Amino acid sequence: MGETSLKVLSILPDHRIKAANVMIEVNIGEYLNIADHITDNNDYQRKIVIKSKIKEILREDFLQGCSIPPIVLAVKNQNDLHDFNFENFSDEGLIAKAFNGNDLLIIDGLQRTYVMRSLRDELQAKNEEDKLLYFLGQRIRAEVYVGLERLGILYRMITLNTGQNTMSTRHLMEMLYFDYKTTGLDGINFVTDKDDAPVRLNINEFNFKDVLDGFNSYLEGKENIAERTEILDNIKTLNNLDDLNKDIDVFQSFIKLFQKFLEKIIEKTDDWHFDPEDFKQTEFNIKAQPFGKSTLEVFKRSQPLTGFGAALKFLESRSVGIKEIEIMVNEIKIDTDDFQYVMKSLIKYLDLIRDKSKKIGNDQRYFFRTIFQSLFDKNNDCFLLFDKSVQKAFDETRDYKLSNSNK
C-alpha cells in the first residue's frame, strides 16, 4: 500500500440500509486518481453533460481553497465483507484498500467530481503548476458506505436526489432487477440494451426489459408499462429492501411459465407463419404491417408479456396460481379445428386496434391481458378455448377501449 493522504474521521451505522457510513478526509489529488477510474466505469450513472452556473462558481471557489460538502461513495466489492456487521464495523484498512483498488462508486457528488477533474485538466494544460499543486493538495471530505448492496446503492442515490435525474426507465428497471439477469435460469438468456445484440427469435432468449415489464405487470396487476416515477416511488417506499430479492423465485416461475406457454401455443398453432396471400382476403384485410409474422413473434413482444403478467395477478385473486396454469397450458384448445385461422383473426384484430385506438400500445396490452384472463379463468365461458378468448378479448377491447373514441 503506497503513501496515502486518506484519514478516517468517524464511522456511523446506517440502520435504514444496513450499512456502515465511514467519514474520511482525503486530498483532492488522491481522490481524483480514483475518480477518473470510477467515472469511466460507472454503470449506475449516465454521463452528465449539463453545465450549470453553480458549477462555474464552484470552480472559482476551488481555486480559492473552499471546502465542499462531502462526496458520497460506496465500496463496490462485497467479497471482503465476510461476517460483516454494519453496527460494529471498524475496519479502516478496508477503506484504504478500496481506494487503492479503485473499488468505489460515486453515489453523490458526480457533478463536483466533474468540476474538479476539469479544473485539474485545465490547470495542467495551462502549465499553472503552483495553482495545480495548491488545488490537488486541498483536503475534502467523503462518506464511504460499506456493506451497501446494489439496491441500497440505488436507494441512497435516489434519496440523495442524484443519479435519478438522468436515469431512464429502462436503465432503472435493469438496475433494479440486475440480479435477475444473472441468476442463471436454465436455458433462458436475457438480452439487455447494453449487450448491444439482437434478441434471437426462439423461446430461450428474451429482451430483458420486456420480461421485466411483464414481471412488473404481474407484481402490480396492471398491464400498462410502469412510468419512471412509479418505479422511483416503489424504490423509495420499499419497507424492506430484502423484499425484492425474495421475488427472484417468483420471477423465475413467471418467465418459465411464459416460456412454456410460448412452446405450447407454437405447437398448437402448428408454428403459424404470416402469409401475405391469406391477408388479401377481405376477411383478414389489414392496413398496417402485421403485429408479428409468426406465433412466436406475436407472443414474444412486450404487449403479450405485460398482458400475461397482469392476467396472472388477476387469476391469483381468483385462487388460480402459477402451478395450476402450468397444467392448463397443456390443455389449450379451440372450439373449431383451425388454430391457424385464430392466429389470422388475432392479427386482424390487432390491426383494427392499431387503426382505431387513441393509445395503441396500452390497448394492445389490454387485448392480450383479456385473452390470458379468459383462457385461464375456470369461471369464464372461454376457459381453455383459445378462439373464444381471442374473440372475447377483441370484443371487450372494442367496447371498453375503442368505443369512446370511435364509432
Added chain:
Amino acid sequence: MSLLIPVETGADEFDDFVVTEFELGDNNYFILSNKREPTEKIRVLFPFECKDIAAPYTVQTYLFKNKHVSQNDVIELKISPLEKVEIKKEEGKKDKVKSFRIGYIFMLNALLEPENSPFNEHTFSFAYYAFEKLVSGEASCKPKIPHEKKDEYNLADFYETELSCVVICDQNTESVQGFNFEHYLFDLFLYGFSYVMDQNKKIRINNSAFIADKFETIKSTSSVDKQGLNITKAPFTQSEISYPITLIKSLISEESHFLTRFHTLYQVFEMLIDDILKSEIKLQICAGTEDLPGHKLKEKVSKLATEGYRVNLLITRYSKTSTELTLPLTEKLREVLTHINPLYQESGEQEPRTEVDDTENGEDKTEIQATKLAGLIVKLRNDLVHNYRSLHSDPLKRSVKELLVTDIVDDLELVCCEVLISFGRQERRKIVPQERTSIAVD
C-alpha cells in the same frame, strides 16, 4: 415563448426555459436553457430515431380536442382557396388551381410511442417540427407546468396527449394571400375539432352524429395509407370575423347554460343579418325602384326591417346548410316548440312559413326545408327571449324541454359553422319580381 418549470419540486416560483439545441445520442433530446441562468438546462425526450428531417421549414402548431382521431391517423390537410386563384398556362389559357396541402393532423400520442409510429418519411418532418414548437411553448395553447423539478421531461409532462395537433407549414401557405388559419376553424369544427386555448379548462364536446359521420368521410374517401381533409375558409375580413373567431376558439367549448349558448350562437345570425340588410337595401331599394309605387317601396322596407325575413334570407339565399343536419334539427325545433306551446302544432302549418321568399313557380324541397328551419329558429329565439318562463310552466316536462333545447343548440353550433363557411354576399343575386310579403315574426 418558453416552458415554465418550478424552481424546485412543488414550488410556486417558476423559471422560463427556451429551446437552445437538439442533442443526438442513444436517446435524442431537445435541450432547453433557463432564460435567467442560461447555463442551467433541462432535456425533453424526443423518443424517435432521427431520420432525415426536411429542412429548413417553419410550422405553426394548433391543438384541438377530437374524440374521433386515433393514434394511427395522419390526416393531410388541404385548402381550396376561396378566391379562384388562377394561373396562366403557357398558351394563355387559364386554369383553376386545385386544392393543395398546408399541413397535417395527428394525435400528440403519436409523438410518444415510436414503436407504433404512424409517420412516414415525409410526415416525420412535420412531427419533428411540431414537437419542437410544442417544447418551445409556441403551440396554440400554453403548456402545462409540471409539478416536479427534474433534468429530464417528456412531452406528456406538458401536454394532454389525447389532444390532436394541427401542423401548418408556413412555406405551404405563403402563396395564399392573407392566409389566416383561424378562418378555417369553423370547417374543422364540423369534423369534430374543438380548439383548445387552455389545457386546464374543460372543453365541452359536441357529440352530434353529424360530426361523427362527417369525420368518417375522411376515412371512407381516402386511400388506406393516405387520409386527406379539404377544408374551406369562412369568407370574411379579419374585422368582420372577429366575434365568430372568439366564438369558435373559446365560447363554443365552454360549459354554459343552454340559454347562454343559444345567445352566443345567435350573435352570429345577428351579425350576418345586419350584413344582409345592407346588401338587400342595395339590391332591392337602391336599384330599380324609380317606377315602384310608394306603398310597394314601403312594403319592401318594412319587410327588410324584420329579423325573421333576414334570417330566412340568410339560410335560404346567403348560405348553404346540409340536409343531414337541418332535417333532424327542424324536427327537434318543432317538438320543443310544441312542448312550449301545445297550440303551436295547430298553427304550425303557417308558422314556419314566416318569411317565405318564393321563387317563380314554387320552391325546391331544400329551399322549403331551409325556409321552415329559419322560421323555427326565429320562433325559438323569440320564445327563449320573450317567453322563457314557458319552459318551466309544466315541471314534469321541464327536463324534456331543456334537453331538447340543449340538443338543438348543439345542432345550431354546426348550422352556424356551415353558414359561416358558405356565406356569400349577394350583390349579384337575381331579385325575384314578385317577392311575397308575409307576416314578420319579430
